[in-house]
Amino acid sequence: MPNKKRNDKKPSRRDVPDALRVKPDSKFKLRDADATRDFGWDKDKCVVATADNRNKLEQLQFQLYADGRFSMLVVIQAIDGGGKDSTIRRVFTAFNPQGCTVTAFKAPSSEVLQHDFLWRVHKAAPARGSIAVFNRSHYEDVLIVRVNDLVPRAVWERRYDQINEFERILAECDTRIVKLFLHISKEEQRERFQDRLDDRKKNWKFDLGDLEKRTQWDAYNEAFEIMLEKCSTAHAPWYVIPANRKWFRDFAVSQILRYELEQLPLKFPQTRLDVGSIKLV
């Protein structure tokens, strides 16, 4: 019962990021990850902690902007219904949209397909002082592409290394990279899809393609597992977020973002003017 045992341990709030990070160069089994894991944290505590983290994130983003030397890239991946949009709405609204861009990578256009698979994501990389969020990303090129054989195996197999190298370049150029995998169970996905079908205000989100992908649940989970194992690096770690419960998901994501921003040595730059001597009229 490895999941149960893990759930019994209650890490302190500051330990949550470390507990959810996929360790580089180690085996990772998605089936061992519990989508309802909560470390013994209850809903009320999580809601309070998330609100506190949102306030802190707002301050940290302002310091990131004022400092102007670093940037942050947040990659979000999940199976359909995993809560990517909802996480962005509930956590990333803590950030000022001036200084936080969100790019949703949908099916590639014909122009995009004329380029290498990293071209469109590189264009959306964050400027210094700002945060870029990828709602889906270059990882689709080892997920949907792999599951559906959209390119030959020899092509997608090379991409894991190419992604790691690409992310290393960004990291060396002062971009802090955080990758979030929102992990839900198959039953949770069923409930969320059914809800989209039954709720008049939600069924515009439903797509017949979702049902086809649901039949590929196992193939997707295998592709996720390999992605998490091969591409969680010291310079660009993957975090696996237990995402069945939205209140725990939001808490964990906000705690990780806070932790990652706090690793940067941010400071307010000083003007080089002798400002004390200037009195305006």
Add this chain to the structure above:
Amino acid sequence: MPNKKRNDKKPSRRDVPDALRVKPDSKFKLRDADATRDFGWDKDKCVVATADNRNKLEQLQFQLYADGRFSMLVVIQAIDGGGKDSTIRRVFTAFNPQGCTVTAFKAPSSEVLQHDFLWRVHKAAPARGSIAVFNRSHYEDVLIVRVNDLVPRAVWERRYDQINEFERILAECDTRIVKLFLHISKEEQRERFQDRLDDRKKNWKFDLGDLEKRTQWDAYNEAFEIMLEKCSTAHAPWYVIPANRKWFRDFAVSQILRYELEQLPLKFPQTRLDVGSIKLV
């Protein structure tokens, strides 16, 4: 005492947008606009109304996104110290950054200068379902460019008509355009600049160029006045926001955004599936 008289009238909350809109094809004198005008609204009432508007804006943006037919472009202009960044931080954080892009147009790069003056702004125009905010904009090409003679008069003189035509095209293609001019007094600018100089956490924002522009106060205000008069159109109106008091400015901006979004016939699209018949397993 036209300002005093205007201040005595207390328009209802819903009348505020109309009261601040620059009427198309009419004379407009910036010197007649009072930067402290508050219509008799006090700070407490404004703060409560702004919070209420922010909640409503969040909902309206979600409907805009779900509807997917329209977009909104918000142009913000002001003299230095006028509060562009602060307005974005205090009002536009109501929007989900997924679906709201903010582009700050700074001094043009050499690549930008190789193109017509509308090229870089067109690239940043909003996609259907989303909101684009311009922090400065194509109007700089009839402001700083005009004040400093950066191109020949014959070139910048044509731009007022070119801007009106460009905006008409966007409006006809389902983009709702709202233009906000944040109006502060010269004394208010002095206080804000002095504050930037005196506060250690703010003086990274100070730039010696600001002092030079302060000596051009009258020339800038003339350029603003002509811009407001020539380019406030039915399809893309300018609003002049009394911006000395931040609480009134935030209230007015949030009220205008709310009004403008409410003019769109937004609805949740219905899926074409016979959704009632689908039960997932």
